Structures are given as C-alpha cells and as structure tokens.
Amino acid sequence: MAKVEMNGILIGEVETKNIMTKSSLPVGGYSVNPYVGCTHACKYCYASFMKRFTGHMEEWGTFLDVKHWPKIKNPKKFAGQRIVIGSVTDGYNPQEEQFGNTRKLLEQLRGSGADILICTKSDLVVRDIDLLKELGQVTVSWSINTLDEDFKDDMDNAVSIKRRLEAMKQVYDAGIRTVCFVAPVFxxxxxxEAIFERVKGQCDLFWLENLNLRGSFKKTIMDYIAEKHFDLVPLYDEIYNKHNRSYFKALEEKAKEMARKYDCLFVDNEMPYGRVPQGHPVIVDYFYHEEVRGTKNTGKRNK
Incomplete structure (x- = not known):
C-alpha cells in the first residue's frame, strides 16, 4: 500500500528478507521487530537512533512501517534460543490491533521450543494469551518506571500505568512468566520500591535499569528536568555531564536491601527460564547494563 496517514501516524510497508536478527542485547539470542518505528514516542527512547536507517525524515514516534517477511519455515531451529520481540519497536503498538504482525509472528513460532521474551508498554498482549500459553516458554515484560500517570503522560503515548498493571496481572494469572521492567530509572x-510493592504479587522478575542519556534525546530530557523538576538539575548535571556514578551505586545498595527485606534473589543478570514463589520476584540489577556479560547468565559484570 502507499503511505497513508492514520490518526496522525504515517503508515507504510516494508519488505524484509529475514525477520530474525542476531541480537547484541545482554539477554542474547535473536531480536525480532515486526514494525519499523514505534508510535509510543517515548521521549527517552534509545531506539530513536534507528530512524537514520529507515529513510524517514519524520519525527520518531510519528511513523510506522508494517514489515512483510517470508514465513518462518523451520521454527525448530530456534529451539533453546532466546528470541526478543520488540527491541527497537513495541510489537503491541496500537496499530498491531489492525495489522496483527506480532500475532502472525507468534503463530509462525509455534513448536519452536524457543525462549521468547516480549517487551511492551501495552495491554493489547492479553489478546494473545491463548497463543502465549500454547508456545510455552514465554516471558512478557512491561516497562513501568513510575506510578504517576502525569509523569507517564509527559514521557510517552503508551497506555496508562493502570492498564499495564492490569494486563500484567492477567498474563501472570494465566501462568505466563512476567517481568516488571523499571526502565529507565529517572x-x-x-x-x-513503591513500584515493587505494587507488582511483587504479579511478576516473576523485577528489572532495574538506569536512565541513559545520549544523542538527541539527552537535551530533550535535560530541558524537561529544567522545566518540570528544576530542583533536580544539579543531580542530573552531576550524573549526565560529570559522569558521577554514586547515585546509581547507592540505588544498587537500596535494591540489595529491598531484596533482603522481601526475601528475593538479587542478581546482576537475568536468570534462566523459570517461575518463582508469588511475592518474591527475582530482582535483576541492569544498572549500567552494557557491563553485563550477556547470555551466560553468570550474574557477574565485566570489571
């Protein structure tokens, strides 16, 4: 189809020879992105760097290309491999309801035996609970870095925190492993800890990742802090201009103490697939995640 505008979003199509891409993420395996672009338009989105590879001149968050790919003919070759759906898009962006690319992908992965991780900020994922249960080894992660809906609205166009939390509970109650990804930590x-209190009974993993500021969105966030949280300007200057790590080092200690308080495992890398006793999610320290070893799940850092 020719590019069309739908609700202020420029929608196009793109052909790709292979939907599976080897991943450089700490969790390893493959990354799969059923769309180009992401209409959640998060102000801090690290994936905005992708725009320069897309041929788009529009602002990040205002366009979406629907991918078309050859059907995955031998899904079993991914047995035991980690497949991350949504590393530089959200597979459950609002347009997924119309185009259904993510569900099509999941259907093609039936019987693969892959370890599938879905990263989202949406509640549309509940539509596919039947398929997720059939696939078996699936984890669904929601990004939630605040309980303040006003701050959330300042940062993204995704569904409310309330809707994300409700979706997480539905998926968890369906017997599917869930993650509360507190990212980025502002x-x-x-x-x-307030977020943990809210989600500890409905997630298996509680990931923590610091706010990274680089590229064009560094100015966007620093300007936002100056406008809305002027008292925090010295702190942000210390962290993001002077590269002082002490704030996040202190948060690591706080997270360790929280793990002791709630009798939770505290690790420096993700655990192999599994469920945990309700109310005791594994707390995963992804602060400065570029130092995490990656696929070996050693719980150690490169230092």
Whole structure:
C-alpha cells in the first residue's frame, strides 16, 4: 500500500528478507521487530537512533512501517534460543490491533521450543494469551518506571500505568512468566520500591535499569528536568555531564536491601527460564547494563 496517514501516524510497508536478527542485547539470542518505528514516542527512547536507517525524515514516534517477511519455515531451529520481540519497536503498538504482525509472528513460532521474551508498554498482549500459553516458554515484560500517570503522560503515548498493571496481572494469572521492567530509572523521580510493592504479587522478575542519556534525546530530557523538576538539575548535571556514578551505586545498595527485606534473589543478570514463589520476584540489577556479560547468565559484570 502507499503511505497513508492514520490518526496522525504515517503508515507504510516494508519488505524484509529475514525477520530474525542476531541480537547484541545482554539477554542474547535473536531480536525480532515486526514494525519499523514505534508510535509510543517515548521521549527517552534509545531506539530513536534507528530512524537514520529507515529513510524517514519524520519525527520518531510519528511513523510506522508494517514489515512483510517470508514465513518462518523451520521454527525448530530456534529451539533453546532466546528470541526478543520488540527491541527497537513495541510489537503491541496500537496499530498491531489492525495489522496483527506480532500475532502472525507468534503463530509462525509455534513448536519452536524457543525462549521468547516480549517487551511492551501495552495491554493489547492479553489478546494473545491463548497463543502465549500454547508456545510455552514465554516471558512478557512491561516497562513501568513510575506510578504517576502525569509523569507517564509527559514521557510517552503508551497506555496508562493502570492498564499495564492490569494486563500484567492477567498474563501472570494465566501462568505466563512476567517481568516488571523499571526502565529507565529517572534519578529523583522513579520510586522503584513503591513500584515493587505494587507488582511483587504479579511478576516473576523485577528489572532495574538506569536512565541513559545520549544523542538527541539527552537535551530533550535535560530541558524537561529544567522545566518540570528544576530542583533536580544539579543531580542530573552531576550524573549526565560529570559522569558521577554514586547515585546509581547507592540505588544498587537500596535494591540489595529491598531484596533482603522481601526475601528475593538479587542478581546482576537475568536468570534462566523459570517461575518463582508469588511475592518474591527475582530482582535483576541492569544498572549500567552494557557491563553485563550477556547470555551466560553468570550474574557477574565485566570489571
């Protein structure tokens, strides 16, 4: 189809020879992105760098290309491999309801025996609970870095925190492994212990990742802090201009103490697939995640 505008979003199509891409993420395996672009338009999105590879001149968050790919003919070759769906898009963006690319992908992965991780900020994933249960080894992760809906609205166009939490509970109650991904942690704003209190009974993993500021969105976030949280300007200057790690080092210690308080495992890398006793999610320290070893799940860092 020719590019068309739908609800302020420029929608196009793109052909790709292979939907599976080897991943450089700490969790390893393959990354799969059923769309180009992401209409959640998160102000801090690291994936916005992808725009320069797409041929788009539009602002990140205002366009979406629907991918078309040859059917995955031998899904079993991915047995035991980690497949991350949504590393530089959200497979459950609002347009997925119309185009259904993510469900099509999941259907093609039936019988693969892959370890599938879905990263989202949406509640549309509940539509596919039947398929997720059939696939078996599936984890669904929701990004939630605040319980404040006003701050959330300042940062993205995704569904409300309330809807994400409700979706997480539905998926968890369906017997599917869930993650609360507290990312990015905004210094002085994100209260991860309050979030933990809210989600500890409906997630298996509780990931923590610091706010990284680089590229064009560094100015966007720093300007936002100056406008809305002026008292935090010195802290952000210390962290993001002077590269002082002490704030996040202190948060690591706080997370360790929280793990002791709630009798939870505390690790530096993700655990192999499994469920945990309700109310005791594994707390995963992804602060400065580029130092995490990656696919070996050693729980150690490159230092």
């Amino acid at each position: 210094p002085g704003i994100t209260d991860f």
